[in-house]
Amino acid sequence: MKITNIKTTPLLCKFKQDYHWADGVTLCSPVVLIEVETDEGIVGIAESGVGPTIEPMLSVLHDAIPHFIGRSVFDGNRLIWEYFQSGFKARGVGSQYRFFSRTMSGIELALWDAIGKGLNQPVCNILGGAVRDKVGYFGFVQGDTAEELAEHAGQLAKEGYPVLYVKVGRDDRLDVDIVAAVRKVAPNVRLRLDANEAWDTLRAVRMMEKLKAFDIEIMEQPVPGIGGSDALLRLRGVGMPLSADQSVYLPEEVFEMCRSHAVDAIVLGLHETCGALRWRKAAAVAEAANIRINIHGIFETGITTCIANQVGATVPNLDDANQIMWQLLEEDLVESPDLRPVNGFLPVLKKPGYGFELDLDAVGRAAEVYCKQKR
Ligand SMILES: [Mg+2]
Structure with a gap:
């Protein structure tokens, strides 16, 4: 062809x-x-x-x-x-x-x-076959104020998402208010935070010490990615699990991050690795270090949701609460299949190719x- x-x-x-x-x-x-x-x-x-x-x-x-x-x-x-x-x-x-x-x-x-x-054939079959029947996603909490975010968090918890994900790194006081409000309405979820590189070391330590009270499962990329594993290692004393996002794009960077013992999870998307082959190589590097890989979302549509669903399904160390972004759109570009997770999960798509129809x-x-x- x-x-x-x-x-x-x-x-x-x-x-x-x-x-x-x-x-x-x-x-x-x-x-x-x-x-x-x-x-x-x-x-x-x-x-x-x-x-x-x-x-x-x-x-x-x-x-x-x-x-x-x-x-x-x-x-x-x-x-x-x-x-x-x-x-x-x-x-x-x-x-x-x-x-x-x-x-x-x-x-x-x-x-x-x-x-x-x-x-x-579905792409997952061509890549060697899926090792699971479904892929998990976190409930991505949206809003500006603590009240808005808590309201959405409550809704997502009711929809059955076992993991919620909240952006922090906006303002120290606001961050604590947001996390407290979200935790109050969703006491039983696994709660993850992402500061998107916002803090220097001292501020990260201070904020993480404060946020520990809310039972945080993972703090994602609290410090600038350019600092690599060393910048994350300095936060290990806080005792909060960490993940690397902006620090890692390439399989080589994943190797270095895993070797350093700086993080407990790797967050990486298929656009960052130049597609499926190198994403799977990066996942294999993390797997060798017994570290899970989480599908990262950038600003994207349901097209990427379908792609990442199939490619992610082929690796054994895939996280159970991956990022999903299409739901942020006023209208998605994918007409079918239905990409709304049920209790935080979508089945692995099995139609030929990635299995979607465009709208x-x-x-x-x-x-x-x-x-x-x-x-
Ligand atoms: Mg991130």
Whole structure:
């Protein structure tokens, strides 16, 4: 099956409500829809998660796409890294793995969808088979004030989510008020916090000591990721389990993080690793250290939910409360299947490819929002 064209469609998918976190307020998910067209009429679909903005990613994608035309869908592993060599490394920006990975992840992931559809198999089967029947997700608590967040937390707990996840790192007093309010309405859930790199060492120690009173299962990336494992190791004395998110993108970084004994879990998404193959390699590194891996979410749509569901299902050390993001959108791009978790779980998707159908009207509207923003 040969690649005849790769279509890129920039989209802005609006959120239902403002998304409050340590880096401010975010209003939408910007993504690039990737459609790999083939000579057999099969189209592989995925998305690249945007960072920092859509335009430089489109520029790189358009530079890369000619390298793929006329080649087999089974050559993705070779073609992506050939382009990394000639399009990135050779141009003196070889260290920018993170930008490269996010940009090219959509192509890597769309090729798997084309392969799955071509072989009439779900992608998880092609990757060796699922090791579980369902994938777990946390209830992602949304709102601005402690009252709003507590109300949503109560609702998610009633819906049966065993794990809730709350953003902190916004303001010390507000953070404590939020966590106290959430814990009050959801006394029996496993509660996880994410400070998104907001604190220096002293502030992280002070905040974690205060937040310990609320029985926190994991504190995610309290200090800047650039500090690597050393910055996280300094917090070990607090006695609160830690996870690394922004510290780790590459399997090599996962190896170093696991070797350091700085964290108890790794948070990593498929866009960060440039797709499924390297995500599974990173998961295998963590598995060798007996450390679980949690599917990270960036600003994305249900397309990524479907992809991560199948790829995540193939690794034994997958966390039981992964990140899910499509529900933040005013309207998702996926028409089917139903991606609402039941008691915090979705079954592993088993239709050919990633098993989703796009809502083409929703795609059209998100493309229009992007075009309006450009004008
Ligand atoms: Mg995080």
